[in-house]
Amino acid sequence: MHVRTPEQAAFASAIDAFCRDRTGTRAQRDALTNHGAEAHSPALYAEMAELGWLGVGLPPEHGGSGGGMSDVCLFAERTAYGLAPVGGYITTAVAAGPYARFGTEAQRATILGGIARGRVEAISISEPGAGSDVAALTCRATRAPGGFVVNGQKTWCSNAHLADHILLVARTDATRSRHDGLTLFCVPAGTPGMEVRGIPTMGGKEVNDVFFTDCFLPEDSVVGAVDRAWPQLMAGLNSERLILAAAMLGRGRRAFDDAVAYVKERKQFGQSVGSFQALKHRIADLATELDCCELLVYRVAAMVDEAPEQTLPREASMAKLKTTETAKRVALEGMQMMGGYGYATEYDMESHLRATVISTVYGGTSEIQRDIIGKTFGL
Known part of the structure; x- marks a missing residue:
């Protein structure tokens, strides 16, 4: 897995602790989302704004902490892993880019300052x-x-x-x-x-x-x-695809951990189903794929941090393609390993599947990402 700075490790730990405390149970998440009908909790989002987390990728003059793309990805990944219902963050972080790069000072003050205070943008x-x-x-x-x-x-x-x-x-x-x-x-x-x-x-x-x-x-x-607008939008594709990839990295890891926990406990034929070779090998493959995704996402994020003005169509599309497709595969495999329980709303696996399947469509479908990557090789 990628190496985090001490500050990033502390940030990730703080997010994980917050999610365990505030969104760690189904009852807590249901209370925040009207039993899953809402993808975003304004109350929880406001708490994160008070902690200063929503300004992680914004300049200090607009209420942010001046962090880079690696920090934004870290926030998206860990909140997704923690199942925090803050779906408004993704579009907000994506929309922030054009304002930061091309907006007037008044627009930046209004939009970026509002984001740091907990406003949602689309x-x-x-x-x-x-x-x-x-x-x-x-x-x-x-x-x-x-x-x-x-x-x-x-x-x-x-x-x-x-x-x-x-x-x-x-x-x-x-x-x-x-x-x-x-x-x-x-x-x-x-x-x-x-x-x-x-x-x-x-x-x-x-x-x-x-x-x-x-x-x-x-x-x-x-x-x-x-x-x-076209070149302005192209300038922000790195951010959009990376943030989406980071969120699905978090969701994929959560689906994986939920599946592993289940197959360790579920007994059939006198032993845990996870001990059977068929499931053990699936787990091994999925764990390997998720680690590859993490390395890819944060490698590209580091490239953005080193040179924010560069466009990385190949690398950003690879990160989005690989991570969303892997997260979908993890959720599908998790549902198969859990059998009927994976389909039941009592467990989170069915929501993992819904979240990951659509991720291969929005922000540019997997087919479009492949086409972009191919074009970078002159095809």
């Missing part, structure tokens, strides 16, 4: 006709006196129902190439002309449709440069 890219093909988006922002008027629909927007702002990607120039003419906008919650409508899923209240009908956004809503 980013809206996908549309009914633009998922993996991001450049196909058609939501329009048309020039108007003093700003822009937005019309169109976004979909699969995680945490839009919780967010203080939505970082919107809209088309501002339809005459340019598919990858040009896109602009980022900061849209405050409750803006007239914007409607957020939840999409029911296996994961509960997580994702939303967002509708824009003659929604006026003032000029100072633009984040970065008009018509330059």
Whole structure:
């Protein structure tokens, strides 16, 4: 496994202790999530903000601790392992990047400062006709006196129902190439002309449709440069994919530990089922794969910390691909090893499976990650 600094080891230990105390039992998690219907607990999130953890990757001038990507990944991993219902953190950490890199000082003060204090942020890219093909988006922002008027629909927007702002990607120039003419906008919650409508899923209240009908956004809503959203988004792909990978590393490790605990206790034919070679070898393979994932995630995080301005399409996509697919495999194998109990809501394995299966879809599907990696070899 990767080597942590003494400060990172202490941080991880503090998160683990907090989760054992606050989310260590099913009863505690049910109380925080309305029996699993909510993926995010504002109360628990506020406690983490008080501890200063939510600003781990933010600059000190905006209430953060000035940590790097390795620290952000550590927080995402350990909270996921601890089953802390803070699903709002992932989109918040991803949305923070464009504001930090391209936002005005006022935007950075509002957004980054709010994140450190426990505010949730969201980013809206996908549309009914633009998922993996991001450049196909058609939501329009048309020039108007003093700003822009937005019309169109976004979909699969995680945490839009919780967010203080939505970082919107809209088309501002339809005459340019598919990858040009896109602009980022900061849209405050409750803006007239914007409607957020939840999409029911296996994961509960997580994702939303967002509708824009003659929604006026003032000029100072633009984040970065008009018509330059594509390169701005590309600059943040390292962060998005790494944070998602780190979270699934944590969830995969939790699914693994739960499976091991079960097969040690479950007796059949007069002995623990974990002692049978078929299960013992599965455990050995999964443990090896998870350690490989950890080394990959934190290696790429260290590369980002060394040179934050570089883009790492191959490495970041490898981390996201390998870790999400491995976490899904661990949950599937865990369910198989637990038999019917793995399918029962009494145990956490079924929720591990729901969380890991969707991770291979959002943030760029596994197929898209493979395509990106292939392209870096000139294919």
